[in-house]
Amino acid sequence: MIDDTPIVDLAVGSHDGLCELQTIITPAMGKVRITKHAVEQYLSRLNSGKPKSPWLSLVKRLQHPKLCLSFLTDKVRQHKAQKYGTADNIEEWRHPDDEFRFLVLKNGDTRTLVTSYPRC
Numbered sequence: 001m002i003d004d005t006p007i008v009d010l011a012v013g014s015h016d017g018l019c020e021l022q023t024i025i026t027p028a029m030g031k032v033r034i035t036k037h038a039v040e041q042y043l044s045r046l047n048s049g050k051p052k053s054p055w056l057s058l059v060k061r062l063q064h065p066k067l068c069l070s071f072l073t074d075k076v077r078q079h080k081a082q083k084y085g086t087a088d089n090i091e092e093w094r095h096p097d098d099e100f101r102f103l104v105l106k107n108g109d110t111r112t113l114v115t116s117y118p119r120c
Helices: 036-045 054-062 074-084
Strands: 018-026 030-035 068-072 088-094 100-105 111-116
Touching: 018 054, 030 036, 030 054, 036 054, 036 111, 054 100, 074 088
Parallel strands: 030 111
Antiparallel strands: 018 030, 068 088, 088 100, 100 111
């Protein structure tokens, strides 16, 4: 459990990659839904080795209070607009001292983490 949020184990590799796993509450982003695809992408793009629990590792990063909005380049905005139909509800979050970015779709007061990636 992290900040009263239950932590569940995830079996990475499901074919149902975009289904929702669980909703967590974070200090910076508020309510965040996490997809299996997001966890799979996080695990595949880690440069520091494979964590014992990819889910827990990702949740700990998302729980960091210093996460902040990051600037999306025009190229990324165009790509996401093609993929999701619009880029108006897309946000990129990051920690100031970390290369990892978290791409979320915002719908009201809820965000859905769809992927993550390293960017220098």
